[in-house]
Amino acid sequence: MERGRVTMDRNADAPWSKFDPEVYVDNNYRTPLEVDLLIVRLMRDYFSRSFASGVPNSVRGVDVGAGANLYPALSMLPWCEKVLLLEYARPNVAYLERQVSSGSYDTAWDAFWEELRGAPAYGAIEPRARFGEVARVERGNLFDLDGHRRWDIGTMFFVADSMSECPEEFHRGVRCFMNALSEGAPFAAAFMKESVGYRVGEHDYPAYRVNEDRVRESLEPFTGELEIHDLHHMVRPGHEGILLALGRRNSEIATP
Numbered sequence: 001m002e003r004g005r006v007t008m009d010r011n012a013d014a015p016w017s018k019f020d021p022e023v024y025v026d027n028n029y030r031t032p033l034e035v036d037l038l039i040v041r042l043m044r045d046y047f048s049r050s051f052a053s054g055v056p057n058s059v060r061g062v063d064v065g066a067g068a069n070l071y072p073a074l075s076m077l078p079w080c081e082k083v084l085l086l087e088y089a090r091p092n093v094a095y096l097e098r099q100v101s102s103g104s105y106d107t108a109w110d111a112f113w114e115e116l117r118g119a120p121a122y123g124a125i126e127p128r129a130r131f132g133e134v135a136r137v138e139r140g141n142l143f144d145l146d147g148h149r150r151w152d153i154g155t156m157f158f159v160a161d162s163m164s165e166c167p168e169e170f171h172r173g174v175r176c177f178m179n180a181l182s183e184g185a186p187f188a189a190a191f192m193k194e195s196v197g198y199r200v201g202e203h204d205y206p207a208y209r210v211n212e213d214r215v216r217e218s219l220e221p222f223t224g225e226l227e228i229h230d231l232h233h234m235v236r237p238g239h240e241g242i243l244l245a246l247g248r249r250n251s252e253i254a255t256p
C-alpha cells in the first residue's frame with residue numbers, strides 16, 4: 001500500500017469503460033502461455049469426469065466476467081445447450097459480441113481448443129460452429145447475480161480477485177458466482193495469487209490479494225467437492241502464481 005493511502009479502490013471506482021480488450025489479449029493470451037494451457041487441460045479433464053455418467057438435457061453454462069478470454073467458455077462447449085458470457089465492461093461486451101456474431105472467433109483462441117480437443121467430448125464437435133450457435137453475450141454485473149437465475153455449469157476467471165481491492169467485495173463476488181450455480185453444478189474459478197493490481201494499456205485495475213487459504217475459505221461453504229491447484233507460474237510482475245479451483249456446488253444457500 002502507498003504511504004498515507006487510506007482508501008481502497010472499490011469495484012465501482014475502476015475504469016471498466018476504458019478496458020481495452022485487444023491490449024488485454026496481447027498481454028495475456030495472443031501468445032499462449034504454458035500455465036493457461038495447463039489450466040485448460042485440468043478444466044477439460046475435470047468437466048469430462050463430471051459428466052462421465054452422462055450429460056443431462058439442456059445444460060446451461062455461464063462464464064462470469066468473461067472479458068476478453070474465450071477459453072473458459074470453450075471448455076464448457078461440449079456440455080451445453082447454451083453458454084452465457086456475462087460481462088460488465090462495455091468494450092469487453094463489444095469484443096465478445098464480435099467473437100460470437102462473426103461466426104468465426106479470432107484465431108488467437110485456436111491454441112486453447114487444440115488442448116481441449118485432446119478429450120473425446122471436445123474432439124467430437126466443431127468449435128466455431130458450436131460457439132456461434134450456443135454462446136450469447138449479456139452486459140451484467142456479477143453483484144446482481146442473486147440466485148434467481150441459476151446455471152448448471154459455470155466458470156469465473158480472474159474476476160472476484162481482479163475487480164476490487166476490497167476484501168468484502170472479493171467475498172461477495174465469490175458468493176454471487178456460487179449463487180448463480182444450481183446444486184451439483186461443476187465449476188472452475190481462477191484467481192491471481194497475491195496480485196497487487198494490473199495495468200491494461202494506460203489504465204490501472206485493482207486486485208485483492210488472495211492465497212490458497214483465502215480462496216478455499218471463500219469457496220468451501222458452497223462446495224461439495226473442491227480441489228485447488230496452486231500453479232507456480234508467473235505471467236507478469238506483481239503476483240505470485242495462479243490458483244485454479246475446480247469443484248461442484250453443494251445445496252447451501254449463499255446470502256448475496
Ligand SMILES: C[S@@+](CC[C@H](N)C(=O)[O-])C[C@H]1O[C@@H](n2cnc3c(N)ncnc32)[C@H](O)[C@@H]1O
Nearest residue numbers: 065066067069088089141142157158159162163
Ligand atoms: C482480469 S479481467 C478477467 C477477464 C477474463 N475472465 C479472463 O479470464 O481473462 C476482469 C474482468 O472482470 C470484469 N468485471 C469487473 N467488474 C465486474 C462486475 N462487477 N461484474 C462483472 N464483471 C466485472 C472486467 O470487465 C474484466 O473483464
